Amino acid sequence: MSSAKLPLDRLVQFRIHEISPDFIRGLNGAGYHNVPAERLVEFRIHGVKPELIQSLKELGLATPDPGDLVRLQIHGASPDFIRAMAAVGYRGLSAEDLIRFRIHGVSPEFVRDLAGAGYRRPGRADPLPHPRRRRELHPRAGEKRPQGTLRRRADPPEHSRPLLKRTSRTKGTKGT
Secondary structure, eight states: OOOOOOOHHHHHHHTTTTOHHHHHHHHHHHOOOOHHHHHHHHHHHHHHHHHHHHHHHHOOOOOHHHHHHHHHHHHHHOHHHHHHHHHTTTSSOHHHHHHHHHHHOOOOOHHHHHHTOOOOOOTOOOOOOOOOGHHHHTTTTOOOTTOOOOOOOOOOGGSSSOOOOOOOTTTTOOOO
16 A cells, blocks of 8 residues: 555645546546646646546547647647637647647638638648749749849858868867
């Protein structure tokens, strides 16, 4: 029985964050068994609840990784956001896709604005245009610029300069 004892600090942490037996049972019912104590605290801090997990399952995210659940909450990829993205044609997105959308500001409004501008949503299997078709898609691609319009640098940027070989002269010198 002594192996099942939680450290005193952990017991206090559980009380502070309201990690109750009911909360743990709810997670078990949602398919999350033997969740480490640190993760339970993280769940409570970020609002990952059994009800949220059930909503995510109903929306097609079967059993996201516990880390993804926390990241979904941190970035605001809520069930409402998932429903709104599905309403504009983006169904069945992975947790990673949803998180990326939220991080980069891809919202249902953004998708609607693009559609209003005439942008057709590419499917997952739509290939990128072949480089030879680039001129068709971008008429100015490959055009020559009038002379004198290209800016030249006196010195190439630092990152493009070749590294100097060490010689006997440079060995042993310290950053001078």
